[in-house]
Amino acid sequence: SQQGEEDPQALSIQEGENATMNCSYKTSINNLQWYRQNSGRGLVHLILIRSNEREKHSGRLRVTLDTSKKSSSLLITASRAADTASYFCATGGGNEKLTFGTGTRLTIIP
Amino acid sequence: ETGVTQTPRHLVMGMTNKKSLKCEQHLGHNAMYWYKQSAKKPLELMFVYSLEERVENNSVPSRFSPECPNSSHLFLHLHTLQPEDSALYLCASSQGNSYEQYFGPGTRLTVT
Numbered sequence: 001s002q003q004g005e006e007d008p009q010a011l012s013i014q015e016g017e018n019a020t021m022n023c024s025y026k027t028s029i030n031n032l033q034w035y036r037q038n039s040g041r042g043l044v045h046l047i048l049i050r051s052n053e054r055e056k057h058s059g060r061l062r063v064t065l066d067t068s069k070k071s072s073s074l075l076i077t078a079s080r081a082a083d084t085a086s087y088f089c090a091t092g093g094g095n096e097k098l099t100f101g102t103g104t105r106l107t108i109i110p
Numbered sequence: 111e112t113g114v115t116q117t118p119r120h121l122v123m124g125m126t127n128k129k130s131l132k133c134e135q136h137l138g139h140n141a142m143y144w145y146k147q148s149a150k151k152p153l154e155l156m157f158v159y160s161l162e163e164r165v166e167n168n169s170v171p172s173r174f175s176p177e178c179p180n181s182s183h184l185f186l187h188l189h190t191l192q193p194e195d196s197a198l199y200l201c202a203s204s205q206g207n208s209y210e211q212y213f214g215p216g217t218r219l220t221v222t
Contacts, residue, residue, distance in 0.1 A: 045210045
């Protein structure tokens with residue numbers, strides 16, 4: 001069954017702007033991960049946030065986690081054309097099945 | 111992206127063909143996975159191998175048959191597929207209890 005659900009399904013912004021994507025999930029989690037997928041390629045792990053963390057940064061990425069609302073957000077600051085991709089949240093991993101959402105397709109307009 | 115490789119990258123096959131997808135990981139991981147990605151659907155986990163033993167078979171039809179001869183190689187044998195099996199097939203690997211998975215570039219399969 002689908003655990004994560006991203007919002008919006010698609011997002012187009014101008015290069016240099018910030019992009020925010022949201023993920024909601026249904027059951028309690030140990031961690032939440034974000035992955036990026038360029039068109040027709042494999043997924044690349046971006047960042048993992050644990051259930052006891054509220055915010056995490058990695059370069060231009062900022063992830064927040066609100067376990068009370070069962071939601072997470074991914075912020076990409078100062079977007080670049082190369083950020084054009086689909087972004088997925090995923091819960092589980094390790095001894096649990098890694099369950100992905102349907103993704104947000106991000107397009108950066110040069 | 112060279113940590114996990116997949117061949118072929120593209121495959122077109124008829125419903126009566128037999129073909130195999132190959133995955134190889136160069137990361138020293140001990141778990142490998144097959145996923146199916148169809149348009150507008152979440153990634154579907156098909157099979158999990160840990161230490162070369164299958165630990166999960168996610169109700170996948172028997173026309174898909176996995177094989178893991180060693181911890182670095184994973185195959186997906188395909189036989190009498192249906193057009194709805196057309197999808198991107200992704201292989202991934204991970205180490206021990208690590209949450210993060212590393213993906214290959216995928217095989218784009220078209221069943222005619």
